[in-house]
Amino acid sequence: MRIYRNPTNKEWAEICQRPHLDITQLQATVSTVLNDVRTRGDEAVKEYEERFDHAVLSSLAVTEAEIDEAEGLVSEELKKAIKLAHANIHKFHAAQKFAGHKIESCEGVVCWQKSVAIEKVGLYIPGGTAPLFSTVLMLATPAKIAGCKEIVLCTPPNREGKVNPAILVAARTAGVSKIFKAGGVQAIGAMAYGTESVPKVFKIFGPGNQYVMAAKQQVSLGEVAIDMPAGPSEVCVLADETANAEFVAADLLSQAEHGIDSQVLLISTSEEMIQKVQDEVERQLNLLPRKEIAQKALENSRSVLVGTSEEMMALSNAYAPEHLIIQTKNYEEMAAQVINAGSVFLGQYACESAGDYASGTNHTLPTHGYATAYSGVNLDSYCRKITFQHLSEEGIRQIGPAVELMAEAEQLDAHKNAMTVRINAIKN
Structure with a gap:
């Protein structure tokens, strides 16, 4: 794993790059x-x-x-x-x-959704x-x-x-x-x-x-x-001086063994912790049946030393990881600052493997930085929201003139007429 120490903004872009796949x-x-x-x-x-x-x-x-x-x-x-x-x-x-809830947006206009x-x-x-x-x-x-x-x-x-x-x-x-x-x-x-x-x-x-x-x-x-666009699997671990180096190394390797194009990222405020994790990665790597795969993935991977926990979180949000593990003493405070991540694991004992198998959360997640715009698979992934609305005569009185004006301004005369004929009908 390449080590970056107090990287510049220019180096941040390099750190956040994923392995390039020419397809x-x-x-x-x-x-x-x-x-x-x-x-x-x-x-x-x-x-x-x-x-x-x-x-x-x-x-x-x-x-x-x-x-x-x-x-x-x-x-x-x-x-x-x-x-x-x-x-x-x-x-x-x-x-x-x-x-779903029925909402009366104004008198005589009722809108709602149902999930199908x-x-x-x-x-x-x-x-x-x-x-x-x-x-x-x-x-x-x-x-x-x-x-x-x-x-x-x-x-x-x-x-x-x-x-x-x-x-x-x-x-x-x-x-x-x-x-x-x-x-x-x-x-x-x-x-x-x-x-x-x-x-x-x-x-x-x-x-x-x-x-x-x-x-x-x-x-x-x-x-x-x-479901979503996707690339190789990845994990980002945030670790301060209180983290357990053995746990961190195990988390990094659990992701690295997915494939040679996987990527792992360690961000820490402690140089000593980074060295301990590097040593643990080497020790644990030699015990893995999928050692060669994990070793290749580690070539795409980085350890980054930063000055503060705020920098750790800022870099993580820039990276937008599929999996984010926060092993810091203030993990609850840092969790509140997460903006971009697929699934987040808090504290020393919340290993990513728990979410992969049995904690209950879903492990089908956005990779390759898509966590900036996509959610992981959830119940809504299997549903569509269908929208309904009902207008009474009073609803026509309330919004009809506004609809006519807006349709006319967009030069959509048939749209305007669909409302005009209804306005005329309730006047008679």
Whole structure:
């Protein structure tokens, strides 16, 4: 990790840069696969599964018998952990239900909203080097609470054509409607366009590699909504002299092991703490099975020494991290100053892993600085707000003349007339 000491404003911009991914070459590949899936449906998906996932499939759909089999392959301890996580995720997201209120904006004019679930949603769950069954819980649980009628899940199979059993157990626990063996770009295309087997959905959720992200962005231009733009995973840790260096190092490495393009950032007011964390990172890194991946990610990562806690928070807000961990003695005070972050973890014991799995909050979050404008996945992600209004004759009297004047000023005569005919009707 490169160390910056009391960086200048110019260096701040450098610190906040993410690893650059040149996706110009893969865009053409992604477009070709998407067009092929749109044209040939299941046949194309199966061919790409054989080519990319090395799985020969007679059918894309996962059967109930396969899910039953998966139940027997997952330990009772892990099933209990999945149920615990699901219960906490359900409790947190159920509390986000929208309660609309009728507002009389002026006499005779009543306006209100109601929340309506998106009818069909698609969930993409990676299944490669790290099969993310926890993401099934994070995405399907709020979809079920929201009332989505069809929850479609796509995930790549292994070479034997089997889906990771923990993914299937999590899907059954969270209430997924249909599961399909499809990964990568072909899965995104199948859910965006619909095939003979895979239903077309209205919004696609879920993480993935750069091909999946490019596919989501391409289909979002005209076919289907997506949860958010996304890049590689990241964490920022704010640590003062009271922080636990072992904990901080573990938090940094837990994010670094996601992928070689992940990034971690440590900001501290203590040079001694930065050195302690560097030493701990080296020690813990050597114990990790995914050491090579984490080591590559650390090459994209930085430690920054600043003078005050205010500077720590200012730099964090400029970086707008996906995950923000605040390990300082005044973490509550600093939490009040957070402006840009996906999810925030306070104190020595709130590790990011808690939010990734079982505390109840959602781990599908904006990356690459998008926390300046996007929220993480929540119950509203699966809903639309539909607006209603009712005008009485008195409402026409109250706002009618203003509507006529404003429409006339915008030179929209038909708009003006729609109100004028009503004004004339109540005069008679």
